[in-house]
Amino acid sequence: MSDNRILKSLHRTDESTANAIMQQYPAQWDMDKIFQKTYQKYLAQTKEKTQEEVFLENECEEALKCRKEISMAHRFRRVGSFACCAAAYIGIFLFVLQMDDTAPHTDHSPNATNNSDFNILEVDSTEKATTAASDEQHKTETQMTSTEQTDPPETTITSEAVTTPLESSTEQSEQDAPNAIETTETTMLPEPLPPESTEMELTEPTEPVTVPPPMESEPSDTTSFTETIPTETEATTTTEAPPTEQAFGYFEVNEPANPGEFYQITYVRENTEPVEEHEHSFAAEGFTVTEMRELNPDFDFRSMYYTIEDENGQHYAVEQMRYAYFGRGFNSTLNYQTRAYEIGGKPVLLLYREGEGSVCTLMWDDGCHVCAMTSQLKDLDKMELLVQSQITY
Amino acid sequence: MTDRELRELVSASQEDGFKTLFQQYQSYVYTIIWNKLRMVGTAEDAEECISDVFLQVFLHFDEIKEGSLQAYIGTVAKHKAIDYFRKLNNLSETSDDQEELLNIPSDENIEHDVEASLANKLLYEKIGQLGEPDSSILILKYFYHRKSKDIAKQLQLTPIAVRVRLNRALKKLRRLLTNEETIWGRGDTP
Numbered sequence: 001m002s003d004n005r006i007l008k009s010l011h012r013t014d015e016s017t018a019n020a021i022m023q024q025y026p027a028q029w030d031m032d033k034i035f036q037k038t039y040q041k042y043l044a045q046t047k048e049k050t051q052e053e054v055f056l057e058n059e060c061e062e063a064l065k066c067r068k069e070i071s072m073a074h075r076f077r078r079v080g081s082f083a084c085c086a087a088a089y090i091g092i093f094l095f096v097l098q099m100d101d102t103a104p105h106t107d108h109s110p111n112a113t114n115n116s117d118f119n120i121l122e123v124d125s126t127e128k129a130t131t132a133a134s135d136e137q138h139k140t141e142t143q144m145t146s147t148e149q150t151d152p153p154e155t156t157i158t159s160e161a162v163t164t165p166l167e168s169s170t171e172q173s174e175q176d177a178p179n180a181i182e183t184t185e186t187t188m189l190p191e192p193l194p195p196e197s198t199e200m201e202l203t204e205p206t207e208p209v210t211v212p213p214p215m216e217s218e219p220s221d222t223t224s225f226t227e228t229i230p231t232e233t234e235a236t237t238t239t240e241a242p243p244t245e246q247a248f249g250y251f252e253v254n255e256p257a258n259p260g261e262f263y264q265i266t267y268v269r270e271n272t273e274p275v276e277e278h279e280h281s282f283a284a285e286g287f288t289v290t291e292m293r294e295l296n297p298d299f300d301f302r303s304m305y306y307t308i309e310d311e312n313g314q315h316y317a318v319e320q321m322r323y324a325y326f327g328r329g330f331n332s333t334l335n336y337q338t339r340a341y342e343i344g345g346k347p348v349l350l351l352y353r354e355g356e357g358s359v360c361t362l363m364w365d366d367g368c369h370v371c372a373m374t375s376q377l378k379d380l381d382k383m384e385l386l387v388q389s390q391i392t393y
Numbered sequence: 394m395t396d397r398e399l400r401e402l403v404s405a406s407q408e409d410g411f412k413t414l415f416q417q418y419q420s421y422v423y424t425i426i427w428n429k430l431r432m433v434g435t436a437e438d439a440e441e442c443i444s445d446v447f448l449q450v451f452l453h454f455d456e457i458k459e460g461s462l463q464a465y466i467g468t469v470a471k472h473k474a475i476d477y478f479r480k481l482n483n484l485s486e487t488s489d490d491q492e493e494l495l496n497i498p499s500d501e502n503i504e505h506d507v508e509a510s511l512a513n514k515l516l517y518e519k520i521g522q523l524g525e526p527d528s529s530i531l532i533l534k535y536f537y538h539r540k541s542k543d544i545a546k547q548l549q550l551t552p553i554a555v556r557v558r559l560n561r562a563l564k565k566l567r568r569l570l571t572n573e574e575t576i577w578g579r580g581d582t583p
Contacts, residue, residue: 010535012432013513018536021517022424025532035415038444039408042451262526262548296557305561307568317565329548330525351525359524374524 024334249323249365251349253338262329265338265349265363267370269323285389286311301325303369310382318373326370328361344388352377362387396462403454411451418463422446422470427537429474433481436538442477446470519569527562530555 013021249269256262291307303325306318330336330351339350343364352360360377363370364387373383394402394417403410426442434442446469450457457465520528526548533539533547541559545552 010513010516010532013517013536014510015428017510017513017517018428018431019424021532021536022427024521025529025536026420027423027427027537031416031419034440034444035412035447038415038447038451039411041444041448042411045448045452262529264549295561299553299557301554301557327550328525329550331529334525336525359522361524376522 025331248347250347251340251363253349262331263336265328265330265351267323267326267363267365269365287316287386287389290315295319308386310386314375314379314382316373316375316379316383316386318371320366320369320371322369326372328363328372343384348384348387350380352380396459399462400459411447411454414450414462415447418466419443419447421463422466425467425470426474426477429471429478430481431536431538433478438477438481442473446473449473516570519566522569523562523565526550527558527565530559531562531566534559 249267252266252268254264254266256264288309289306290309291305293305294302295305296302301322303322304320306320308316308318310316328351334353335355336351336353339352341348341350346365348362348364350360350362352358354377358377359374360380360383361372361374362380362383363372365371371387373386375383394413399410399414399417402413422443423439426439426446430439430442446466449469450466520531522528523531529548530544533544534541539547541552541555544550545555548555550558
C-alpha cells in the first residue's frame with residue numbers, strides 16, 4: 001500500500017481519533033485575519049440594515065414633500081398662465097383704445113385743412129409718441145406681471161424687440177402707414193411663451209453619509225491567545241556553556257515570536273568547521289547499525305541517517321547534521337521540556353515529554369556534526385550510553 | 394470570561410468584545426466544523442464556515458439569552474457545518490433524519506469499521522513516535538490539508554525542508570508500521 005493511501009485515511013479517521021489529534025495538534029492559523037474579515041462583514045450588514053430602516057422612515061416624509069412641491073408648481077403654473085393671458089387681454093384692450101384715440105378725427109370746422117400728406121405726417125409723429133408710450137406701458141405691465149411669478153419663466157418683451165419694428169415703421173411711414181400699424185400691432189402682442197419645463201427638479205436632501213472610520217489594523221493580540229491556550233510548556237531557556245575552546249558550542253532554545261508557534265532549537269558554534277574529519281560512522285560498542293544512508297546529498301542541508309539497534313532489539317533513530325544547518329522545533333502547546341547537561345564533558349540537550357510511551361530527542365556535538373537521536377524516554381539511559389561511547393573527540 | 398463579562402465588554406467596546414468572544418470560542422467552533430468538513434472540504438472551506446458562524450453570532454448577539462451563549466454557538470456551528478457539508482457534497486436538501494441514516498453504518502461493514510478505527514489509532518500513535526517536527530508536519534499535511542508553504546511558515550522552516558522532512562518521515566513511518574503487524578503490513582511489501 002502506498003504512503004499516500006495510508007495517510008489519506010488519516011483525514012477520514014473516526015471521530016474519537018480526530019478529537020485526539022485536534023487536541024494534541026491544535027490547528028494554527030491566522031485567527032486575526034479571519035476575525036477582521038468577519039467583523040467587516042458584520043459592520044457592512046449592520047449598516048445596510050440601518051440604512052433600510054432610515055430609508056423607510058424618510059420615504060413617507062419625502063413623498064409628502066414631493067406632493068407639496070408638485071402642488072405648488074401646479075399652482076404657480078396656473079397663476080402664471082392666467083397672468084399672461086390677462087396681460088395679453090389688457091394689452092389688446094389698450095391697443096384697441098389707442099387705436100380709437102389715434103384714429104384721424106374729421107374736423108368739420110371751416111378752418112380745417114384736408115391735407116392728407118400733412119395729416120399722415122402728423123399721424124406718424126403722434127403715432128410714434130403714442131406707440132412709444134404704450135410700449136413703455138406695456139413693458140412695465142409685463143414686467144410687473146412677470147415679477148409676480150416665481151415659476152414658470154418670465155415673459156418680458158424686451159425693448160429691442162419693440163424698437164426695431166418702430167424703426168421699420170418709421171421708414172415706411174410715408175408709403176405704408178397701414179403696414180406700419182400692422183407691424184406695431186404685431187409687436188404689441190406678447191411673444192409666445194417659451195415651452196415650460198415639465199420636470200420638477202426636486203432637490204433631494206443630502207443626507208450626511210456617515211462613513212465608519214477605517215478599521216485600524218491592530219497588531220495581533222497575542223496576549224489573548226495565551227489566555228485561551230493553556231501554557232503547559234515551560235521550556236528551559238538557553239544553555240550557555242562558556243566556549244572555553246573553539247571546538248565547543250552550545251544549544252540555544254529560542255522562544256517563538258507569537259504564542260502558539262514553535263520553539264526553535266539551534267546550535268551556536270563560532271567555528272562551523274568540523275574539529276576533525278572522520279568518516280561517517282556510528283559504531284558504538286553494544287549497538288548495531290542496521291541502516292545507514294545519506295539524506296539529501298545534493299543539498300547543503302544533507303545529513304546522515306542511522307538506525308541503531310541495541311542488545312534488546314530496541315531501535316534508535318539518529319541523524320547527523322552539519323552545524324550550520326541544524327535546527328529543531330517543537331510545539332509550544334504540547335507538554336515538551338528541555339534539559340541541558342553534559343555527557344563526557346560535551347554539551348547535550350534533551351527534549352522530552354513526560355508520561356508513559358512518550359518520546360524524547362537527545363542532541364549533542366560529536367565534533368563533526370550535531371547529532372539528534374530519537375527514541376522513547378524510558379530508554380534514555382541507553383541513549384546516553386550510546387552518546388558517551390560514540391563521542392570521538 | 395463569563396457571558397456577563399463578555400456582554401459588558403461588548404457594551405463598552407463592540408470590537409474588543411467580539412474579538413474576545415471570537416478568541417474564546419474559535420477552537421470550539423473549529424472542532425465542530427472540522428469534524429464535519431474534513432472529509433469533503435479544505436482548510437479554506439473551514440475558515441469560511443467559521444467566519445459565517447461568528448457573523449451570525451455577532452448579528453444576533455443581543456438576542457442570545459444570558460448563560461446560553463456556548464449552546465447557541467455550538468448549535469449555529471453544527472448547522473453551518475451541515476450546510477457546507479451539503480454544499481460541498483452537492484447534496485439536495487435532505488432532512489436531518491435522512492442525513493443521520495447516511496451516517497449509520499450497515500451491519501456488513503462493522504468489522505471493517507472497527508479494524509479501520511484500530512488502524513487509525515495505531516497510525517496516530519506511530520506518527521507521535523516520529524518526534525517533532527516530523528509528526529507536526531504529517532498532521533498538518535494529511536489531517537489539516539495545509540500546503541507546504543503554510544507548514545513552512547508555521548514551523549519556521551523552508552518549503553523545501555518541509556518536503557524533504559515529509560518524505561523522510563513517511564519512510565520512517567512505513568518502517569515503524571511494517572515492524573508492527575498491522576493491516577498495512579500483512580501481505581504488503583514495504
